[in-house]
Amino acid sequence: MNFQEQHHGAVIVIRPDGPLTGDDAEQLEKRFLEVIDESMGRTVLDVSAIPFIDSRGLEALVTINDTMAKSGQVLRLCGVNETLRQVLDLTDLGSDFEHYEELSAAVRSFL
Numbered sequence: 001m002n003f004q005e006q007h008h009g010a011v012i013v014i015r016p017d018g019p020l021t022g023d024d025a026e027q028l029e030k031r032f033l034e035v036i037d038e039s040m041g042r043t044v045l046d047v048s049a050i051p052f053i054d055s056r057g058l059e060a061l062v063t064i065n066d067t068m069a070k071s072g073q074v075l076r077l078c079g080v081n082e083t084l085r086q087v088l089d090l091t092d093l094g095s096d097f098e099h100y101e102e103l104s105a106a107v108r109s110f111l
Contacts, residue, residue, distance in 0.1 A: 003031060008107045012039040015046035020057030029060040033067055041073035044106040048079025053087055065096055074098050078106040 001024035004015040012035050016028050035043050045064075050057075065075040078100040080088070088094035100106035 001027060003028065005035070008103075010039065011042045011044060011107045011110055013044045013046055013103060013107070015049060017049040019052040019054075020047075020050045020060070021052070021054040022056050025054075025057040025060040028057075029063055032060075032064050036064075036068060036073075041068055041071055042110050043068075044076045044078055044100075044103065046079050046103055046106075047077050047084055048081065050084060051081070053084055058087070058091060058093065061097070062093065076100060076106045076109060078103045 001016055001018045001020075004017065006013045006015070014028075014032055014035060016024070018024065020028065032043065032045065045061075053061075061075065068075055074097065076098045080099055085094070088097075098106075098109065100109065
């Protein structure tokens with residue numbers, strides 16, 4: 001899985017490209033946790049290029065969110081497609097994250 005990282009001022013956006021499963025989920029979790037430290041929690045996960053997520057991918061999102069919660073932050077997701085939205089709803093995890101349709105709205109939420 002490839003990860004694109006963009007800086008929008010003090011906010012770092014990570015955009016994984018491909019299914020969020022197995023080893024890829026572990027790589028994303030590791031990199032995101034590094035970025036959280038670099039950005040002091042001002043981080044957005046752009047999930048618009050994730051066509052599928054499995055249980056390991058969900059576990060990675062929960063771990064990232066739990067880590068952020070320790071410092072009073074919440075994981076911000078943008079670009080959630082219908083498939084991912086259904087998975088989050090079916091697992092009752094949808095309300096655990098902040099959702100934004102557009103990347104710009106997610107970035108502005110830090111102001």
